Structures are given as C-alpha cells and as structure tokens.
Amino acid sequence: MTNITGEKSSGGRTLVNALGIPAILSLIFLGGLPFTTFVTVVSVIAVREFYLLGAKQQIQPQFFMGYVMSVLIALHYYFGPGNPLTIFRPGELMLIATVLVVLLELFRKKENGLSNISYTLAGIVYIPLLLGTMIGLRGIDPIDPTMGMKLTFCLFVGVWSCDSAAYFVGLNLGKHKLIERISPKKTVEGGAAGLVAACIFFYIIFRSGALSSQYSMAGIHSIDYVIFSIIIGIIGQSGDFAESLMKRDMGVKDTSSFLAGHGGVLDRFDSLIFASPVMFLYLKYFVY
Numbered sequence: 001m002t003n004i005t006g007e008k009s010s011g012g013r014t015l016v017n018a019l020g021i022p023a024i025l026s027l028i029f030l031g032g033l034p035f036t037t038f039v040t041v042v043s044v045i046a047v048r049e050f051y052l053l054g055a056k057q058q059i060q061p062q063f064f065m066g067y068v069m070s071v072l073i074a075l076h077y078y079f080g081p082g083n084p085l086t087i088f089r090p091g092e093l094m095l096i097a098t099v100l101v102v103l104l105e106l107f108r109k110k111e112n113g114l115s116n117i118s119y120t121l122a123g124i125v126y127i128p129l130l131l132g133t134m135i136g137l138r139g140i141d142p143i144d145p146t147m148g149m150k151l152t153f154c155l156f157v158g159v160w161s162c163d164s165a166a167y168f169v170g171l172n173l174g175k176h177k178l179i180e181r182i183s184p185k186k187t188v189e190g191g192a193a194g195l196v197a198a199c200i201f202f203y204i205i206f207r208s209g210a211l212s213s214q215y216s217m218a219g220i221h222s223i224d225y226v227i228f229s230i231i232i233g234i235i236g237q238s239g240d241f242a243e244s245l246m247k248r249d250m251g252v253k254d255t256s257s258f259l260a261g262h263g264g265v266l267d268r269f270d271s272l273i274f275a276s277p278v279m280f281l282y283l284k285y286f287v288y
Contacts, residue, residue, distance in 0.1 A: 016259050021160075028152050031138050031145065035152075036078040039135050043070040043128040046266040049255040050123045056250060060110045061120040062101055069097050070128040077135035090129055097124060127266075130273045133280040140283055144216040154205060155279055158232040159271045161201045166194030166237065183244040195233030202229045218287050231279050239274030243267070 027038045047066040054061050073090050088096065101120050105113050137155065141147035170190020178186045205211060206225045211218075243266065247255065254263030262268050 016262055020259075024156065025153070028138065028149060028156065031149055033078070035138055036074055036135050039131060040071055040074040042265055042269060043074065043131050045258065046127045046131070046255075046264075046269060047123050049258070049264045049266045050127060051119070053246070053250045053252065053255060054119045054123075056252075059112060059115050059119045060108075061116055061123060062104055062108075065097060065101055065104065065120055066123050066128075069093065069124045070132075073128045073132040074135055077132050077139070080139070090132070094121075094125065094129065097121065127273065130277045131269065133277040134272065137276060137280045137283070140280070140288065141216050141218060144213050147211070147213055147216045147218060150211055151279075151283065154202070154211070154228065155232070155272070155276060158198055158201050158228070159236050159275055162194040162198045162232050162236055163240070163271060165197035166190040169193035179241060182241055182248060186241070186244070191237055194237055195229070198233035198236075199229040202226075202232075218283070220287060224287060227282060228279065231275055231282065235278050236271040236275035239271045242274065243270035 024038070027035045044067050047070055048063065051061040051063050051066060072093055076088070076090055076093070098121060101117055105117050108116070110116055134152065134155070138148045138152045139145070140151065166186075167190065170185070170187045170193070174187030174189045176188040177184065178188050178191050202225045206222065211220050243255075247253065255266040256264030258264050259268060
C-alpha cells in the first residue's frame with residue numbers, strides 16, 4: 001500500500017513539474033497582465049491555505065480581506081505608483097487594511113477576536129505583500145522590459161536550482177541536522193548544496209552575459225551576482241524554514257494537497273516569498 005501511494009505521489013509530482021514549469025516560464029516571458037494574474041491567483045490560493053491552517057487552531061480569519069488585499073497589492077505593482085487605480089502604496093494599503101480588519105471584527109460576533117485580527121493581518125503581510133514583489137520585479141526596468149523578464153527568470157530558476165540541490169543532496173548525503181527543532185529532515189549538507197547551486201547558476205548567468213543590456217537602466221556588476229546568490233541560497237532557504245516553523249506549530253506536514261505530490265501552493269512558493277522581496281528591493285535601491 002505504501003509503495004502504491006509513493007508511486008502515485010511521484011507520478012503526480014512529475015506531472016505537476018512537466019506542466020507547471022513550462023507554464024510559469026511562459027508567463028514570465030509574457031509579463032504584463034498574464035503574469036500579474038498568475039501571481040494574484042497564487043497569492044489568493046496561498047492566503048486561503050494559510051487561513052485554513054488557522055481555522056484548525058480555532059482561529060477564524062477574515063478570508064475576504066485576504067483576497068481583496070491580494071488583488072489590490074498586485075494591482076499596485078502592475079500599474080505602478082502615480083496611476084489613479086493605485087493611489088495607495090502597499091504600506092498605506094496595510095494601514096487601511098488594519099483599520100478595516102479591526103472594524104469588521106467588531107461586528108463579526110466571533111470568538112478569539114484578537115487572534116482573528118492578528119492572523120488575518122499576518123496572512124496579508126506574509127503572502128501578497130511579499131509575493132507581489134514578483135510583479136514589481138518583472139516590470140522593474142521601464143526602458144528595457146526584457147531585463148525584468150530575465151531577472152524574474154533568474155529568480156525562479158535560481159530558487160528551483162537551489163531547492164532541488166538541497167533536496168537531493170540532503171536526501172542522499174545529509175548527516176548533520178541544520179535546525180532540527182523546526183525541520184528535522186533538512187541538513188547542513190543539503191543547505192550548503194543549495195547555496196553552491198545558486199552560486200553556480202549565477203556564475204553561469206554572469207559568464208553568459210545574459211543580464212547585459214545597452215538599453216537597460218541597470219548597472220549590474222560582478223558583486224551583484226554574488227548578492228543574488230546569497231539572496232537565493234540563504235534568504236530563499238530561510239523562507240522554507242519559516243514555513244516549516246509555521247507548519248510545525250500547526251501540526252501539519254503540508255499546507256494543503258492542492259498540487260499533487262507537492263503539497264500546497266504555499267509549500268511551493270515558500271522560498272520565493274522571502275527571496276523575491278529582498279531581490280526586488282536590492283535591485284530597486286542599489287542597482288537601478
């Protein structure tokens with residue numbers, strides 16, 4: 001019975017990878033509204049998974065506010081500041097959301113009001129506020145739109161390379177636990193392999209000159225590739241640990257079974273949730 005389940009899980013994982021990876025890369029290539037829609041849908045599903053985990057702990061978050069904020073934050077990054085549809089910046093949206101969540105809770109007549117408010121706002125900050133930066137990254141260069149495409153491609157493929165190396169090396173060669181109380185299966189060897197994979201990936205990008213452009217506003221230098229490697233190899237993996245901490249606290253293995261063989265959407269985007277905002281902010285304030 002165990003073998004049959006394992007085969008189904010492996011088959012589901014292979015199918016999701018075969019369909020999902022080309023689809024995501026195609027959406028990154030298209031950019032614009034298709035990519036924004038993709039990120040918005042991912043945010044909404046991930047918020048739902050996060051809130052359902054809270055429901056198992058007798059917390060009753062405001063699902064509707066999480067969905068609305070996912071859309072509004074995505075619209076901000078899509079249209080950019082100064083557009084009539086995006087009067088408020090993400091930080092200002094969070095101020096408004098905080099007031100609305102508290103006011104709505106006053107009239108919900110639910111138990112554990114403070115927990116409901118805190119968990120609702122935590123979901124908004126943790127998922128759409130951080131994940132929405134992928135939209136900002138895709139459109140970061142108004143002069144040369146292909147730079148945003150290439151940087152977003154590097155973000156996704158870098159994270160996938162790091163995660164894959166960490167998983168396979170940790171599974172086959174891992175002996176020393178990294179942070180056992182949070183994630184017993186993650187090892188020092190696996191974490192190191194993930195960082196090395198990120199370094200190799202960005203070294204290949206550096207040598208290929210893929211991020212060079214005579215039209216771009218960016219001045220990407222060799223040190224920037226080192227920073228990118230650290231963002232993906234260390235901060236990205238920290239996102240994985242952050243979600244493991246949350247799941248361990250909730251007593252679950254996966255956030256959901258939405259993706260066959262992979263768990264939930266939140267399980268697949270945990271590294272990106274941390275890596276994307278750091279890479280976006282680094283590029284925005286130190287490169288562009």
